[in-house]
Amino acid sequence: MTDRPRFDAEETTSSYSPPPDNRPRSAVEQGWVPPQPQTPQHWIEPTWNQGLQAPVPLPVPAKPRRGRTLAALLVISLISAGLASGVTYYLLLATGHLDSNTVPPSRPGGLAASQTPVAQNVTITEQSAVTQAAQAVSPAVVTITSRAGAETTDPFSLPATGIGSGVIYNTIGWILTNRHVVCGADALTVKLLDGSEYTGHTYGTDSLTDLAIVKVEGKDLPAARLGDSSALKPGQLSIAIGSPLGTFTNSVTSGVISAMGRDIVVNDDCGNGGQKSLRNLIQTDAAINPGNSGGALVDSSSAVIGINTATAGNAQGIGFAIPINIAKPIMQQAVGGQPLTRPWLGVYYLAITPAVKTAQNLPIDYGVVVKAPAGSTDPSVIPGSPAAGAGIQDGDIITAIDEHQIDAIHTLDEILTQYSPGDDLTITVLRKGEAKELTLKLGTRPAQT
16 A cells, blocks of 8 residues: 555647747848937038138148158058067057957947956866766766576576666675566676676665665775756756667767656556556656666756666657656665665555646645545545544545645655654645645555565
């Protein structure tokens, strides 16, 4: 029995059309006509018809000898040109205009706004964010080969083999990967980028998500730096590193974060053969293929922000990763030698969005409504669970935990990862329009079967 819902809100995909061209048009495109000269009146020379007396002609001097005049003019011209060039050079050097890395700002129409240079510290080289992330994280991304049925005595029975990826997060051999990569395996082989191989064993699997911890005996292994998935925003760079198809090890693909907080339903090959709901996932268009499962999703700072876990089979460019913040509690538990546990409420629920609010006729558009999955015979509140002991009822809207409001950005699962089994907390619920505060002691989430 779990806290997860078993149904997804239907999403509508709209067709794409390019945005209108709102760029500023040039002066020629806009039919711009240069303005007439606006010379001040006191700069205009008087004309004869204004009643002024014509100037008296000056006496014309006698013409000098032609040869001496030309020579003198040539010498004067050369001296003037040299002086002007020298003065201009030193003025430009002093003001910084000879620096090729500075460009003065300009006004519409191409005129310089001022003579003060503005430094442009933009460098475009091969050392891009993707290249740097690949160099930094790839040594910590491993290829995991699993074998099942290796101990069989039937000479005609071949062991089943699966291949996935993983991420070393601790230098003594702690590896984060997907549960479906290691489930049912009798033996694990872990191969690093440098070609070294280790025998691994599954330390534990996560009861909340599709995650598992693998341990190898090593020291001074390359470990990836972990990021903060709570700060992610759609549109920012994402880089996937893994071993697609089990052949092209440590492949690097890039894209963007397409969305956050996605819920999907996948086939649960590790359980009873049914389906499993995965919530609060990162959606990315970085290419993810079979074999990438368990690999790293990295941001532009070369930090791991997620663990690649699934793709949309009927589409292209739609992949999903488990946020690294959700994985951190079990990663710490493993390093501390503790069993992998998750806190548990004991309810089925549906996350409220504006669309769900309208469809379910709910009074608010945030929180979660306690509700059994459609078509399920299970009660929405599990008998004997912490939620049942606290008095949570079917139809209650859970709005906050210890004053942490539940919404699309701060989901119930993510908030609960901050707690441990046995912690006491206060749950705020909205019941028939009335807010109530209930005290609850968290239980331990049952292991997945």
